[in-house]
């Protein structure tokens with residue numbers, strides 16, 4: 001079978017595209033990618049990816065723009081949709097799967113106008129604008145928070161299941177800012193680092209490229225030897241070594257931590273559309289599997305409290321969540337629906 005995967009912008013969407021691609025190629029099938037020239041699409045799939053072809057079309061976000069800027073963004077989507085139609089007429093895919101984000105708009109409209117079976121994977125607890133608009137036209141809508149979804153587990157890198165373990169005590173804390181890094185989490189890490197050092201707890205910290213120098217200098221000034229990364233491709237092995245995470249609640253990160261049995265204190269990005277990071281985190285917090293705190297209410301004592309309470313029960317609970325190979329299950333559901 002031939003697939004088109006579309007969508008991206010940020011790592012959360014692209015991580016799903018990658019997991020689906022792996023499931024497609026493992027089954028001996030093939031796929032092409034249609035994404036955007038803006039955002040992180042090229043960084044993920046620019047060179048040496050396993051896609052048969054990759055196309056980066058000119059699109060920018062539409063939702064937060066006004067006036068002329070919005071019209072210009074819509075014009076770019078329309079022009080790129082025509083280009084996506086030309087690509088699909090040549091490639092003749094059996095199915096188009098959108099992982100959301102503004103990068104997905106041209107290929108989604110092209111698929112629907114050509115009547116190619118169309119599928120959506122929504123990563124977040126609050127459905128994004130484009131997915132809300134197009135959901136009614138999709139043959140299946142996959143979401144880990146929707147009881148109606150044909151597959152409820154979330155596609156994550158298999159390595160996270162393979163290295164999963166129950167955490168009995170906290171020897172290493174990892175700070176995670178999502179694919180772009182988060183200044184608030186960086187500041188929090190620096191504020192709690194001395195207390196962690198006093199307890200003999202090691203620190204791993206993914207701080208984002210933009211804030212890397214500042215954070216590096218701050219650790220050096222405190223004489224604390226944190227293991228620091230801007231953006232790293234080795235995240236799965238870093239998570240496997242960690243016992244507690246302090247993290248944004250981007251969907252892919254959240255389900256990767258869950259798959260690995262790694263409990264977290266989630267600090268949702270306050271400006272995410274529809275506050276979706278908060279609802280992503282609440283999905284786990286309501287089951288007692290992690291904690292969530294608003295950025296404005298973040299206090300060092302909260303982390304200390306979690307260290308005192310221990311993480312074993314939460315870690316065991318995460319390991320008990322449904323955790324099959326979601327990407328393969330999604331691809332086989334797509335195959336059946338075509």
Ligand SMILES: CC(=O)N[C@H]1[C@@H](OP(=O)(O)OP(=O)(O)OC[C@H]2O[C@@H](n3ccc(=O)[nH]c3=O)[C@H](O)[C@@H]2O)O[C@H](CO)[C@@H](O)[C@@H]1O
Pocket residue numbers: 010011012013015123124177178179180206229230231232233234235249250251252253254256269272273276277
């Ligand atoms: C600010 C914002 O709007 N963020 C959104 C964005 O988050 P963001 O792009 O940060 O997405 P996620 O947290 O979902 O995923 C980040 C991905 O990048 C990977 N990674 C991250 C850092 C690193 O150094 N190396 C690395 O490989 C992670 O393992 C993960 O697979 O998309 C998510 C999925 O729609 C949403 O839930 C988030 O709300």
